[in-house]
Amino acid sequence: MGALETYLSDLRDIKLSGEGVSELSYYPALRQLLEEIGSGLKPKVRCFMNLKDHGAGLPDGGLFTADQVRKGTLGGQKPARGAIEVKPPSHEAATVATTGQVLGYLETYRQVLVTTLREFLLLGLDELGKPAVLERYVIAPSESEFWALVNHPRRAEQEQGERLLEFLRRVLLSGAALASPQDLAWFLASYAREARFLAEAADLPALVSVRRSLEDALGVKFEGEKGEHFFRSTLVQTLFYGLFASWVIWSREHDPGDGAVFDWQKAAWTLRVPVVRALFEQIATPSRLGSLGLAPVLNRAAAALHRVDRRAFFARFEQHHAVQYFYEPFLEAFDPALRKELGVWYTPPEIVEYMVARVDTVLREELNVSAAWPTPGYMCSTPAVVPAPIWWRYWRRSPRPWTKRGPTLSRRAT
Numbered sequence: 001m002g003a004l005e006t007y008l009s010d011l012r013d014i015k016l017s018g019e020g021v022s023e024l025s026y027y028p029a030l031r032q033l034l035e036e037i038g039s040g041l042k043p044k045v046r047c048f049m050n051l052k053d054h055g056a057g058l059p060d061g062g063l064f065t066a067d068q069v070r071k072g073t074l075g076g077q078k079p080a081r082g083a084i085e086v087k088p089p090s091h092e093a094a095t096v097a098t099t100g101q102v103l104g105y106l107e108t109y110r111q112v113l114v115t116t117l118r119e120f121l122l123l124g125l126d127e128l129g130k131p132a133v134l135e136r137y138v139i140a141p142s143e144s145e146f147w148a149l150v151n152h153p154r155r156a157e158q159e160q161g162e163r164l165l166e167f168l169r170r171v172l173l174s175g176a177a178l179a180s181p182q183d184l185a186w187f188l189a190s191y192a193r194e195a196r197f198l199a200e201a202a203d204l205p206a207l208v209s210v211r212r213s214l215e216d217a218l219g220v221k222f223e224g225e226k227g228e229h230f231f232r233s234t235l236v237q238t239l240f241y242g243l244f245a246s247w248v249i250w251s252r253e254h255d256p257g258d259g260a261v262f263d264w265q266k267a268a269w270t271l272r273v274p275v276v277r278a279l280f281e282q283i284a285t286p287s288r289l290g291s292l293g294l295a296p297v298l299n300r301a302a303a304a305l306h307r308v309d310r311r312a313f314f315a316r317f318e319q320h321h322a323v324q325y326f327y328e329p330f331l332e333a334f335d336p337a338l339r340k341e342l343g344v345w346y347t348p349p350e351i352v353e354y355m356v357a358r359v360d361t362v363l364r365e366e367l368n369v370s371a372a373w374p375t376p377g378y379m380c381s382t383p384a385v386v387p388a389p390i391w392w393r394y395w396r397r398s399p400r401p402w403t404k405r406g407p408t409l410s411r412r413a414t
Contacts, residue, residue, distance in 0.1 A: 004139075004164050005157035007033040011117065012150045023060075023088045026117055030086065031061070037168045043067060045081055045172040056108035057101060059083035063113065063172060081175050082111035082122075089143040093119035097133065106131055111175055118146035122171050134174065135300065137167040163197060166190045178304065179312035182329045189333035191301040192240045196334075198293045199232045210235070233335055240334075242277070243298065244326065246270045247305050248317075256310045264302045 001009075010029035019025070031047045038045030044066040051059045062079030083105045087096050096102060097114045102123065105112045111124040111134070118140045126132040139160065140146035149156050170190055178184045211231060215221055222231040246267035254260040271277035286295075317326070 002157040002161040002165075003033055003036050003168075004161040005153040006036070008150045008153035008156055012153065015147070015150070023086045023117070027060070027086065030115065030117065034063070034168065034172070037165065038063070038172050041169065041172055047084070048079075049084075051079070051083070054078055054108055056104040059105055059109070059112075060086040062109070078109055081172055082113055082124075083109040085112055085114045087114075087116045089116050089118045089146050091116045093121040093136070094133070097121055097123045097131075103131060113171060118143070120167065120171070122174060124174070134303065135167060135171055137164060139164065163194065166193055177309045177312075178307050179309040179316075181313065181317045181326050184304070184308060184313065185326050185329040186333050187304045188240055188244060188301055189330045191297050191304070192236050192330075192334045195239065195292075195294050195297045196233060196236045198297070199236055200229070202292050214238075237331075237334070239294070239298070240301070240330070241327070242267055242271055243301060243305075244330075251310055251314065262302060262305055264298055 007029055010032065011026055014025050014029065027049050031049055034045075034047035038047060046064045046066065046069055047061060048064060049061040051062045061084030063081035063084065064077070065080045068077050068080060085096065085102050085105060087093075093114050093116050096116070097112075102112055102114060106123055106125070111122065114121040114123055118138070120135075120137045120139075121133060122135040124132055124134040139156070140149050170187065173187070178187065211222065214231065214234060222228060243264055246264070247262050249270045250262050268277055
């Protein structure tokens with residue numbers, strides 16, 4: 001049973017009992033939902049209800065990291081991932097978020113998860129310190145529709161379970177500075193999954209030209225159900241790869257303390273890979289993003305990039321190891337089935353070093369190839385077959401610069 005199915009089943013049982021008292025009776029179901037999701041995060045996130053007053057009143061709950069509770073007492077610490085405000089399903093989360101009570105919590109705790117059981121809204125602060133809605137998820141648009149859906153928890157799980165899970169994971173991780181490439185890859189992949197859901201649910205007549213351009217660039221045809229999934233998945237990946245690549249280039253040109261803010265809408269100006277730039281320019285237009293509903297998702301992804309501790313991030317990120325540090329973990333989180341099908345696996349540098357050294361030994365000792373390789377008469381596989389790290393090691397081992405034309409390719413050596 002998924003997290004959403006369990007949550008809705010518990011709410012249904014409490015309501016059917018006839019013993020519920022407004023939103024207070026539903027606290028245990030909400031806490032179990034957040035605890036279940038928080039237990040799978042690193043660091044784990046714990047949910048405790050009915051917090052004491054830290055100067056802004058009594059929040060309905062709070063989200064604490066595992067290190068805050070490791071010693072058995074919170075010692076008066078404020079919840080690291082924010083406070084929780086709960087209202088019944090008859091309320092609108094957006095309206096609740098504007099009340100003096102919630103704004104007081106926001107000033108004290110820096111972020112607040114507002115929920116009406118059917119809606120979840122993460123309220124935080126923007127770059128100017130003003131209240132801003134950072135994330136929002138709606139299980140059902142009205143109270144009546146919500147209680148009708150509660151009677152069908154399994155169907156709700158099948159239709160919304162994965163999206164709600166992704167949303168709440170981001171909420172529970174929100175507020176933590178992103179310092180590692182793998183953590184950023186997960187966050188962007190989470191937004192990419194949301195974008196893929198929107199892309200797969202939409203009719204895309206406006207993207208016919210994009211599809212043709214992508215087919216021409218890759219030399220493939222997207223046919224049948226499998227091809228359609230691959231096309232839409234590639235569409236989303238192009239957007240997010242372009243977003244990340246543009247941010248990396250922008251970060252190299254702006255110091256963390258200069259006050260500049262990355263603007264994803266200008267990303268195409270900095271992209272240097274012609275195919276990615278051309279596709280990004282076609283996809284990232286107001287008309288196409290608007291029809292797909294992707295602009296808000298990209299705004300939230302850009303906000304995640306704004307949270308990155310860039311000094312710590314780039315101390316660990318090496319561009320010529322981008323597959324290891326970002327693209328492989330991104331694809332693993334975004335679409336593990338596609339990753340397996342495409343064979344995107346990282347080869348550790350130690351193994352690459354051995355493979356290159358072994359080939360070099362065979363060339364020298366068994367094929368009598370001189371040290372000045374690559375040698376005319378022998379052919380190395382193309383980069384489309386050989387992973388980039390192997391080409392990088394070949395290039396470093398070569399005792400002479402490679403020309404643009406490279407060696408004469410007249411005979412294949414295996």
